[in-house]
Amino acid sequence: MEVVYHLYSFKNKIMLTLKVFVPLNDLAVESLAGLWRSADWLERETYDFFGIKFLNHPDLRRILNPEEWDYYPLRKNFTHPEFFPKPESTGLKG
Amino acid sequence: MEQLTSWKTEDLSKEEIIINMGPQHPSTHGVLYLEFKLNGEMVVDCRPHLGYLHRSCEKIAENRMYTAFIPFTDRLDYLASMNNNLGYCLAVEKLINLPVNPKAQYVRTIIAELNRVGSHLVGIGCFAQDLGAYATPMFYCFNDREQVVAMFDELCGGRLTYNYMRIGGVSNDLPPGSDKIIKDYIKYQRKKLNDYNELLTYNAIFLSRSKKIGILTKEMAINYSVTGPILRSSGVKWDLRKDEPYMIYDKFEFDVPVGQNGDSWDRFKVRLEEIWQSLRIIEQAIGGLPEGNPVAKINRVYKAPAGAEAYLRTENPKGELGFYLVSDGGEKPYRNKIRSPSFCNLAVLPELVRGLNISDAVCVLGSMDFVMGEIDR
Numbered sequence: 048m049e050v051v052y053h054l055y056s057f058k059n060k061i062m063l064t065l066k067v068f069v070p071l072n073d074l075a076v077e078s079l080a081g082l083w084r085s086a087d088w089l090e091r092e093t094y095d096f097f098g099i100k101f102l103n104h105p106d107l108r109r110i111l112n113p114e115e116w117d118y119y120p121l122r123k124n125f126t127h128p129e130f131f132p133k134p135e136s137t138g139l140k141g
Numbered sequence: 142m143e144q145l146t147s148w149k150t151e152d153l154s155k156e157e158i159i160i161n162m163g164p165q166h167p168s169t170h171g172v173l174y175l176e177f178k179l180n181g182e183m184v185v186d187c188r189p190h191l192g193y194l195h196r197s198c199e200k201i202a203e204n205r206m207y208t209a210f211i212p213f214t215d216r217l218d219y220l221a222s223m224n225n226n227l228g229y230c231l232a233v234e235k236l237i238n239l240p241v242n243p244k245a246q247y248v249r250t251i252i253a254e255l256n257r258v259g260s261h262l263v264g265i266g267c268f269a270q271d272l273g274a275y276a277t278p279m280f281y282c283f284n285d286r287e288q289v290v291a292m293f294d295e296l297c298g299g300r301l302t303y304n305y306m307r308i309g310g311v312s313n314d315l316p317p318g319s320d321k322i323i324k325d326y327i328k329y330q331r332k333k334l335n336d337y338n339e340l341l342t343y344n345a346i347f348l349s350r351s352k353k354i355g356i357l358t359k360e361m362a363i364n365y366s367v368t369g370p371i372l373r374s375s376g377v378k379w380d381l382r383k384d385e386p387y388m389i390y391d392k393f394e395f396d397v398p399v400g401q402n403g404d405s406w407d408r409f410k411v412r413l414e415e416i417w418q419s420l421r422i423i424e425q426a427i428g429g430l431p432e433g434n435p436v437a438k439i440n441r442v443y444k445a446p447a448g449a450e451a452y453l454r455t456e457n458p459k460g461e462l463g464f465y466l467v468s469d470g471g472e473k474p475y476r477n478k479i480r481s482p483s484f485c486n487l488a489v490l491p492e493l494v495r496g497l498n499i500s501d502a503v504c505v506l507g508s509m510d511f512v513m514g515e516i517d518r
Contacts, residue, residue, distance in 0.1 A: 085366030111192040
């Protein structure tokens with residue numbers, strides 16, 4: 048998987064696009080939240096949707112999706128889960 | 142009586158309490174849930190919880206053709222739908238290298254700036270409402286915004302979600318006689334803005350409620366990637382329309398208002414000043430409107446070569462809106478990342494409210510002027 052950072056310098060007015068490739072069996076990148084505080088929520092969002100772990104992140108929780116989920120919805124192999132399973136038949140006939 | 146005299150202040154419980162503000166609360170501008178840790182009335186810590194309005198816009202975008210996502214951008218920042226439309230269309234145009242004719246660019250500028258005025262009016266009105274100026278400023282601002290909304294209604298038939306911009310142009314030309322209507326509106330709005338100065342800006346109660354509350358320093362604003370009026374109120378002279386002009390913004394003369402202290406009052410004042418500047422841009426754009434037809438011939442399907450990607454930022458009323466589009470060669474985008482301004486602006490909130498009274502935290506919330514639709518997406 049590919050992690051893309053868009054960095055911008057106010058001083059030099061330069062935009063930098065940084066791409067980091069991470070193997071699927073070990074989805075982890077070092078966190079930038081210690082360097083720029085804005086990376087905090089953006090990394091949480093990426094973790095939430097792709098399951099990429101950011102090492103040494105101060106507070107790596109899900110941000111938009113429910114905490115108890117174990118799906119990563121923006122991955123291409125994500126399929127719609129059965130949110131409300133059909134109630135089991137009670138055996139009544141009618 | 143015996144019991145009363147034996148009662149001592151030391152017996153009062155002094156531990157910090159946690160209170161919940163929202164998800165349903167009039168001051169949180171939507172469904173934002175804030176968890177406050179309080180010591181008496183002082184905020185010790187604040188923890189925002191998001192996601193109540195999450196509609197998975199980015200996933201939807203991956204399953205739709207480029208043209209079919211425009212209505213969804215309306216629902217991001219629903220107070221500035223035109224600006225969102227514009228940002229998305231510009232990003233797609235950058236991805237597929239589509240030129241836009243000059244008339245369409247002028248029409249887009251006029252419409253986007255009008256919507257900026259509307260959005261800032263809501264921001265100002267709601268801020269005053271949050272500070273306890275019950276209803277009056279809100280009604281004034283909404284009455285003025287109504288004029289903008291009525292114009293958009295005439296233009297495209299929508300009052301909140303417009304779906305007006307198209308890839309390569311706009312959906313229809315300005316109706317006949319609209320330059321006079323817009324000029325009349327500018328004259329009306331300028332008079333009204335002077336009224337706001339008398340009603341709010343230098344009002345003693347308003348000043349004492351909002352001055353030196355929630356100070357955001359320049360360094361902190363840049364570190365948190367805060368953009369838009371909030372960044373400018375901290376003293377950073379930064380406006381994408383000026384510093385990295387997209388479309389035709391380099392043709393117009395306007396100033397970038399900057400605040401001094403970065404407090405809540407500055408944020409309010411910068412928004413008010415920006416309305417003046419937007420009106421200046423609209424006036425110049427109306428004057429220089431070229432001949433031609435802004436309506437582009439629209440394909441149903443646009444395709445970008447595999448591996449093409451585009452990141453485009455526009456200056457929205459709330460800040461910097463970025464669309465990152467990646468193509469895999471198909472008719473649908475492979476990835477559409479939306480960098481919404483309010484999302485990054487809200488991240489700084491816990492820093493601002495720490496050490497304030499809970500009533501002042503409401504003031505800071507109001508001055509941030511965020512829209513939950515674009516935070517949760």
